Amino acid sequence: MHPPYPAAPRRLLYVANEDYAFLMHRLPMARAARDAGYEVHVATNVNAGASAIAAERFILHPIPFQRGGLSPSAALPTVRAIRAVETAVKPDVVHHSGLQASVLGSLAALGSSIPVVNAITGLGYVFTSSTLRSRVTKQAMVWLLPRLMNRSSSFVLVQNPDDRDALSALGVRPEKIALIPGSGVDTDRFQPLPEPDGPISFGFAGRLLTDKGIRALVAAHRLLRAEGHDFNLLIAGSPDPANPASVSPDEIEQWRREAGITLLGQIKDITELWQRCHIAVLPSHREGLPVSLLEAAACGRPLASTDAPGCREIAINGQTGLVVPIESPVALADAMKRLAQSPDLRARYGKAARQLVEDKLSARIIGRSVVALYDRLTSGIPVL
Known part of the structure; x- marks a missing residue:
């Protein structure tokens, strides 16, 4: 008899609008997922972060991403590219990083049953500005977000109670929202430092x-x-x-x-x-x-x-x-x-x-919490 084949690793796909944003905001949790046995893929607009992503043993998929672009002409190529990556990778769970990636990634995921984590890390310029353009975009988001975030395979990840409450007020169902505070900080790399000399x-x-x-x-x-x-x-x-x-x-x-x-x-x-x-x-x-x-x-x-x-x-x-x-x-x-x-x-x-x-708020603590979320999603266990 042949020995049993090892189980294929679960595949996790991150979608971020810029490679530097992924490296700055998602690296601790991506490392935790890798160390927990996930095969980590990253779909993003590549600037100067390709070598850093490869050094982490993550698989990079360059896609076009026009930052700030939620207009149909700017969004359509990105939605198509995300869908193409998902078709090729066949991930077990997809993690959208930020509001723009969550909207475009959720549009790409329409018709799919793959579990999706929409990480809304602050509601951004659209929700803090009072310009006419931002007010129009905000109204569009008020209509669109509940329809995308309340899908059966979709979940929202927020970092603070204010964003949780704001999304609930927009119509995102509370049972669809998970709160994990931040992306974690490497307390081994960042150690207490003595005060410098000289003026304050x-x-x-x-x-x-x-x-x-x-x-x-x-x-x-x-x-x-x-x-x-x-x-x-x-x-x-x-x-x-x-x-x-x-x-x-x-x-x-x-x-x-x-x-x-x-x-x-x-x-x-x-x-x-x-x-x-x-x-x-x-x-x-x-x-x-x-x-x-x-x-x-x-x-x-x-x-x-x-x-x-x-x-x-x-x-x-x-x-x-x-x-x-x-x-x-x-x-x-x-x-x-x-x-x-x-x-x-x-x-x-x-x-x-x-x-x-x-x-x-350490990377270890946040990493464990995020991996536990991925595990529940890939196992079909309710998030809350």
């Missing part, structure tokens, strides 16, 4: 968007410099021309000329930023659960942020940092100054931030 430095990591609070942060920095404080602001990130909320090249050049502002652009190892900074600042309007604050917290940095969805899950006022209203440069400047002038507060909040990550 604030660090910002993220895209240079109004929605990320970058203009409010620069305004707060100007207020502090005008008061005579020798504080520095280090900005790691770049504009996002595909996003209507992006800052302009002229603004960036103006910031580059201002005292105390250092523009680092995209940096390969974000720990370099937290090695140089005393405090992490992200005055965002809305997040899923911000990776930049998770990584800063893992490095033992105190946080200054807003009482916004997603941010409040990691920036807890009086525990891991200080929290201010959205788009309030004066309040933000006061919080930044308070942290800058108190080594005791920075040490206490930084220690608590690291502990919160270790207790609830």
Whole structure:
């Protein structure tokens, strides 16, 4: 008799609009799935991340993805490409990363019974902007999302209670929504760092968007410099021309000329930023659960942020940092100054931030939760 053939590995397909977005936001959970025995495939628009994805032993499928493109002319080639990848790969479960991938991927999955995880990591510009274009798009999403997300094989993954409640209010059935806080942070790679020498430095990591609070942060920095404080602001990130909320090249050049502002652009190892900074600042309007604050917290940095969805899950006022209203440069400047002038507060909040990550938000913890979700879906067990 022939020995029994080994069971084929279950196949997991990630769909993301950009390779760097997959590497930034999905890598810990993809690693956890791989280590649990899944064969991991990634369908995405390839920019510079192909070698990094291959190094993880994931199978890459380049597809066209026009970021911000939900118009039929922009969406149709992507929907066709996703469907073609699914036909070739025959995945056991598909994980759509972000709102755009969830909408286009769900359209591609129409008529299929493959279990689909729609990861809505923050509701994005469409839901935070008040422009006419975004209001029209939001109305379309209000009509479309419940119809796609409530399909029998479809489930929604959110990172914070606010997004869960917002999707429920849009008509997504509660039993279709699973809450897992964030994508996890590697607590072995990101270790507590000693404070740097020299003047107090604030660090910002993220895209240079109004929605990320970058203009409010620069305004707060100007207020502090005008008061005579020798504080520095280090900005790691770049504009996002595909996003209507992006800052302009002229603004960036103006910031580059201002005292105390250092523009680092995209940096390969974000720990370099937290090695140089005393405090992490992200005055965002809305997040899923911000990776930049998770990584800063893992490095033992105190946080200054807003009482916004997603941010409040990691920036807890009086525990891991200080929290201010959205788009309030004066309040933000006061919080930044308070942290800058108190080594005791920075040490206490930084220690608590690291502990919160270790207790609830590490890659190990989040990875186990996400793999358990995949296991239930591939086994036909109800999610909730």
